[in-house]
Amino acid sequence: MPTQLIGVIIALVSVEHAVDAPREVAATLDGKQVRVTVDGTLFTSYKFDAAQKYPYFFPVNGPLTGKSVTTETSQPYPHHHSLFFGCDRVSGGNYWQEGNDRGRIVSQGPKIIEGKGNRVVIEDQARWQRPGAPDPFSDKRTITITAPSDRLRIIDFVITLTAVSDVHIEKTNHSLFSGRIAPHLCGEKGGRLVNAEGDVGEKGTFGKKSAWCDYSGTNGETVEGMAILDWPKNRWS
Numbered sequence: 001m002p003t004q005l006i007g008v009i010i011a012l013v014s015v016e017h018a019v020d021a022p023r024e025v026a027a028t029l030d031g032k033q034v035r036v037t038v039d040g041t042l043f044t045s046y047k048f049d050a051a052q053k054y055p056y057f058f059p060v061n062g063p064l065t066g067k068s069v070t071t072e073t074s075q076p077y078p079h080h081h082s083l084f085f086g087c088d089r090v091s092g093g094n095y096w097q098e099g100n101d102r103g104r105i106v107s108q109g110p111k112i113i114e115g116k117g118n119r120v121v122i123e124d125q126a127r128w129q130r131p132g133a134p135d136p137f138s139d140k141r142t143i144t145i146t147a148p149s150d151r152l153r154i155i156d157f158v159i160t161l162t163a164v165s166d167v168h169i170e171k172t173n174h175s176l177f178s179g180r181i182a183p184h185l186c187g188e189k190g191g192r193l194v195n196a197e198g199d200v201g202e203k204g205t206f207g208k209k210s211a212w213c214d215y216s217g218t219n220g221e222t223v224e225g226m227a228i229l230d231w232p233k234n235r236w237s
Contacts, residue, residue: 023147027112027120034110034122038147041066044083044155046122046143048107053098055107055126058082060179062224063151069219069226071182080180083226085159088174090137091167093130096174103130105139119146134165173207179226181215191217191225 023038032049035042043063048055059068060083070082079098086105088096093103110124121144128137144156157177169175185191187201194200195210205213211232216225 020149022118023150024116025118025120025145025147026116027122027145028115029110029112034112036120036145038063038153043145043147043153046110046124048110048124050106051100052104053079053081053100054084054086054095054105055110055124056081056084057155060155060226062219062222063147063153064222065220065224067182067220067224069182069185069215069224071180074180074183077180080178083155083179085141085157085177086174087169087176088172089170090128091133091165091169093128093133093136095128096172101131103128105129119144136163136165136167137161138164177228179215179228181217181226182219185215185217185219185225189217191215 025036025038027034027036032047034046034048036044036046042059042061044057044060046055046057058070058072058081060070061068068082072082073080079096086096088094090103095103095105105126105128108125108127110122112120113123114121121142124141124143126139126141128135128139139162140160142158146154146156148154181191183189187193192200193202193205193213193215195205195208195213197208197210199205199208199210212227212229214225214227216223
């Protein structure tokens with residue numbers, strides 16, 4: 001039975017002096033990525049090369065600095081690629097950590113449904129594949145990107161997972177929609193992680209259910225960050 005999830009990801013700075021006028025967003029296909037610009041400046045790219053472990057967004061640029069708040073890969077977690085969807089321990093496979101032979105999520109090629117205006121809409125379908133094993137899932141994803149003000153960017157990510165064989169997911173901390181913050185924004189560098197309940201830091205937020213988590217810090221000369229929000233109608237919300 002299909003299961004639908006929505007993740008909303010916001011890259012933002014303080015909106016105290018924000019200009020609340022929607023900015024023009026545009027999407028173009030560029031090889032194995034869809035580039036998304038806001039007022040002509042790169043915001044993010046949806047990367048979908050079939051050789052990758054899974055499709056992911058990189059960079060995810062802050063609206064004022066133009067510097068990414070995420071890292072494409074870095075130690076000690078080189079298998080975390082910026083902003084991505086995946087899951088470990090699926091029917092004996094691993095659709096999270098490196099090694100395509102352990103399992104990978106393969107884009108079938110995204111389509112730009114709305115390419116320019118107050119929003120862009122991208123649709124993609126992907127197959128979860130592992131050599132010598134039946135596919136556990138196919139998924140359909142709809143990505144809507146907007147820029148409601150000069151200081152706010154929103155990625156609205158809707159995904160429907162459909163089991164195409166018997167699926168067993170073991171308990172794991174490595175699952176679903178995730179972001180790897182840039183090293184210079186991490187807690188050791190003065191960044192701040194907080195959830196909807198006001199819990200702070202990795203120790204305070206780890207393993208706790210929450211409607212959202214926000215990570216922010218000094219990015220260049222200003223404060224920028226990213227929040228991941230759960231859709232309240234998700235079945236496990």
